[in-house]
Amino acid sequence: LPELKETLKKIRFKLQGREDKKGEPGSVQEASFWVKRFMETLENADPERATRRLAAYSHRLFEDYREKIAELKSNARPSPVRVEELPKNLKERFISQNGKYLLSVYPRVNIWEREAREKFMDQLQSIDPNVTGNAMHMFKSSELMKQGYIHGGIYAMIAIVLYVLITFKKIRTTLLVLLPVGVGSIWTLGVMDLLGISFNLANLVILPLIIGIGVVNGIHIVHRYREERDKDIPVLSKSTGDAVVLSSLTTMIGFGSLMVADHQGIFSLGLVLTIGVGCCLVASVSFLPAMLKLATRKGWDI
Secondary structure (H helix, E strand, C coil): CHHHHHHHHHHHHHHHHHHCCCCCCHHHHHHHHHHHHHHHHHHHCCHHHHHHHHHHHHHHHHHHHHHHHHHHHHHHCCCCCCHHHCCHHHHHHHECCCCCECCCCCCCCCCCCHHHHHHHHHHHHHHCCCCCCHHHHHHHHHHHHHHHHHHHHHHHHHHHHHHHHHHHCCHHHHHHHHHHHHHHHHHHHHHHHHHCCCCCCCCHHHHHHHHHHHHHHHHHHHHHHHHHCCCCCCCCCHHHHHHHHHHHHHHHHHHHHHHHCCCHHHHHHHHHHHHHHHHHHHHHHHHHHHHHHHHHHCCCCC
16 A cells, blocks of 8 residues: 555656646546545545455456456467568667667666666666666766756855855854854754655755855854954844844745645755754754854854
């Protein structure tokens, strides 16, 4: 039953990309409707009863299917088809001008799952390094996109570090400004692991956003601290704290609204960004002030 639910979610995901397009046949909308209704029925049904009924239906369906195939074989008894008898369009598609044949390979595994997809690709490339097709295109494009997102995050971090270092002109101050991003990122990974969330092509794009949004809190807090450190006021003043919290909350609400989407990629984008900004906010108002207080006691020049 869990495998069926997961398969239905993937079918629903594929149909969502087509049902809103103009010119699509009504069968797409109808199929999407029935898939969604079936998913709701499964969610509300008793698991044991649903499993028994689905097993009985599957057994009857395949019994009928086997009977029809056996009947077809007994009546038809066709002779083997020769290459010369194939339609011209099939021969042009599967046989090249120099006599080479096109071999189509279909995976047994679910290539939407990363581990299964990578194993399937490795097996194909071990036979033919120049193998091509939709599965290979999807694999290569997803790898390139993932690398691009990671490189974007690294470049954003390098640019931000240089900007902060040029602005504050001190390595210690730069490290303090970057603390909310560093600590918040670690907490984000921990929360994602606890919730069973993993990075994917949809939510990897948020890496530069989390870095950029998180570092702003550190800049504001450290700037205000440097301006008023000689005054007898808390390390994190109320006005600065309120501004940082309000700024982060509005960002979390804005991106968090994406979680109302049925599209799992958009939902994941909103969820991970909300978690990331939230963790950076908590680190900004708790960890950073504590480190500023410690730096003051040690007499560091900030």
